[in-house]
Amino acid sequence: MNYKFTSKCVEDTLTLAENIESEKFPGMVLCLNGDLGSGKTVFVKGFAASLGIEDNITSPTFTIVKEYMSGEMPLYHMDVYRISDNEDFGVEDYFNKDGVCIIEWAELIEDKLPKERLDINFRILDENTRVLVFVPHGEEYEELCNAVL
Ligand SMILES: Nc1ncnc2c1ncn2[C@@H]1O[C@H](COP(=O)(O)OP(=O)(O)O)[C@@H](O)[C@H]1O
Numbered sequence: 001m002n003y004k005f006t007s008k009c010v011e012d013t014l015t016l017a018e019n020i021e022s023e024k025f026p027g028m029v030l031c032l033n034g035d036l037g038s039g040k041t042v043f044v045k046g047f048a049a050s051l052g053i054e055d056n057i058t059s060p061t062f063t064i065v066k067e068y069m070s071g072e073m074p075l076y077h078m079d080v081y082r083i084s085d086n087e088d089f090g091v092e093d094y095f096n097k098d099g100v101c102i103i104e105w106a107e108l109i110e111d112k113l114p115k116e117r118l119d120i121n122f123r124i125l126d127e128n129t130r131v132l133v134f135v136p137h138g139e140e141y142e143e144l145c146n147a148v149l
């Protein structure tokens with residue numbers, strides 16, 4: 001089953017991310033897809049703030065992965081938008097770790113993603129409205145969607 005959430009402003013997206021953060025577990029993998037400006041990084045900011053991370057979160061475009069260790073749990077934030085074919089940054093090493101992985105543009109590395117994960121697809125409706133479609137893969141993520149949405 002898919003789940004849909006309509007965000008009418010930045011604050012809605014931040015709040016949603018906080019609610020998902022409250023259901024976090026070690027090894028959680030969130031895969032964010034959607035056009036530039038659809039709110040993926042806003043979501044990561046809300047999640048990180050809720051974890052207690054005070055750093056300013058920006059898309060790690062040139063480093064691919066940023067690791068934030070100052071929150072309740074490690075956060076591995078990736079943006080694979082500019083990844084080139086065959087480039088291997090060892091993404092698998094970040095799964096099943098002690099923290100949460102959030103991957104922007106995850107569909108670009110689809111064959112490397114774990115089977116159990118939560119896909120969140122962002123769509124721009126108008127200037128301030130975003131539709132988020134949640135596609136859980138695995139029971140744990142199905143339960144998470146039921147709890148939060
Ligand atoms: N409902 C909304 N949710 C998230 N961002 C929104 C929303 N409405 C407008 N925005 C704006 O859209 C932009 C989203 O940017 P960003 O999160 O960096 O996108 P992405 O990482 O998907 O490229 C921000 O400028 C933000 O202010």
Ligand SMILES: [Mg+2]
Pocket residue numbers: 040041059079104
């Ligand atoms: Mg981004």
